[in-house]
Amino acid sequence: MAETDKTLLIIDSHALIYRAYFAFPPSLTTSTGEPVNAVYGYTSLVLDVLMKFKPTNVIAVMDSKGATAREADYSFYKSNRDSADDMMTSQIPRIEEMLKIFQIPLLKIDGIEADDIISTIDHAYSGKWAKTIVVTGDQDLFQLVDDDTNVYLAGRKFSESRLFEAKDVIEKLGIRPDQVPDYKSIAGDASDNIPGVKGIGPKGAIELISEFGTLENIYENIDKVKDRYKAKLVENQELAYLSKGLATVKRDIPVVFDLELSKFTGLDLARVKKMFDDLQFKSLLSKLEKFAKIYEVTDEQMIVDPREVENEEEEEDPEELVYFSDEDEVSSGMGTDADD
Numbered sequence: 001m002a003e004t005d006k007t008l009l010i011i012d013s014h015a016l017i018y019r020a021y022f023a024f025p026p027s028l029t030t031s032t033g034e035p036v037n038a039v040y041g042y043t044s045l046v047l048d049v050l051m052k053f054k055p056t057n058v059i060a061v062m063d064s065k066g067a068t069a070r071e072a073d074y075s076f077y078k079s080n081r082d083s084a085d086d087m088m089t090s091q092i093p094r095i096e097e098m099l100k101i102f103q104i105p106l107l108k109i110d111g112i113e114a115d116d117i118i119s120t121i122d123h124a125y126s127g128k129w130a131k132t133i134v135v136t137g138d139q140d141l142f143q144l145v146d147d148d149t150n151v152y153l154a155g156r157k158f159s160e161s162r163l164f165e166a167k168d169v170i171e172k173l174g175i176r177p178d179q180v181p182d183y184k185s186i187a188g189d190a191s192d193n194i195p196g197v198k199g200i201g202p203k204g205a206i207e208l209i210s211e212f213g214t215l216e217n218i219y220e221n222i223d224k225v226k227d228r229y230k231a232k233l234v235e236n237q238e239l240a241y242l243s244k245g246l247a248t249v250k251r252d253i254p255v256v257f258d259l260e261l262s263k264f265t266g267l268d269l270a271r272v273k274k275m276f277d278d279l280q281f282k283s284l285l286s287k288l289e290k291f292a293k294i295y296e297v298t299d300e301q302m303i304v305d306p307r308e309v310e311n312e313e314e315e316e317d318p319e320e321l322v323y324f325s326d327e328d329e330v331s332s333g334m335g336t337d338a339d340d
Helices: 013-023 037-053 069-073 092-102 114-124 139-144 166-173 177-187 202-212 215-220 227-235 237-247 269-279 282-295 306-313
Strands: 003-012 057-061 129-136 149-153 162-164
Touching: 003 013, 003 037, 003 114, 013 037, 013 092, 013 114, 013 129, 037 092, 037 129, 037 282, 057 114, 092 269, 114 129, 114 139, 129 139, 139 149, 139 166, 139 177, 162 166, 166 177, 177 202, 177 215, 177 237, 202 215, 215 237, 227 237, 269 282
Parallel strands: 003 057, 003 129, 129 149
Antiparallel strands: 149 162
């Protein structure tokens, strides 16, 4: 049974870093010339969602290095994307530093996409929380939306960010959240280079999914499909099923995660202010003051990080740490594009 006062906030970091990088001008630098536009935008949005949702637990998730299972299944998966901008990737260590100061644990696993980690955590702890909120810039995660999981989609302008429940996904896309992979199996997804069925676009995909419900049901009833779609579906059946597999987030990724580390009670204001001072984020200080009022904390109320206490008491096995081990790896255990 869900604990009625518990809310888990999952931050899809790479999707938000991408949004932040393009939402704020590259001219946003420190006095030494260090680019910080992505750091600034990401930090600002994290403060916003912490104040808006007041979660009891928070986790940040990132993509990591290494080839993924989807790339093994389809070598052209995401192959149309340009290499990440050096100015953007250079800011990721600063963002990781910010998460550590905010005492938000970071999960990333070599070869595993962030979407799959997010989906696994959401599924594994389904029923544990009254609400799970996934903060992202990626509509792919709409497929997670259900009675107890919502998606907070960052807009191209952060002021346009919006919380999506199931009814909102239906209104926006014309299909249910669970039908997103079926839709992409036919329409494809240019941003991820998912092929779909050649010759059938978004309108045709919505029509077919609305009538038959799932890709599998379409092929089980292929004789009932309108002639203008039938031949294309028959010719591209293998690609359609491949595309559905590529578009479906996984729920059984092996993840080691100590739930206690995700508890969130507030910020160590002194440390956060020092970070803002180092990065010259003067305009975020007023937002931090608002945060302090909402969480009822002061500079004197130093929030002790339980991870630091544990590390003082005993030396941890680095492979069991979820919180910033040297390689940021998580291994065996429990089972970004930015479309708008």
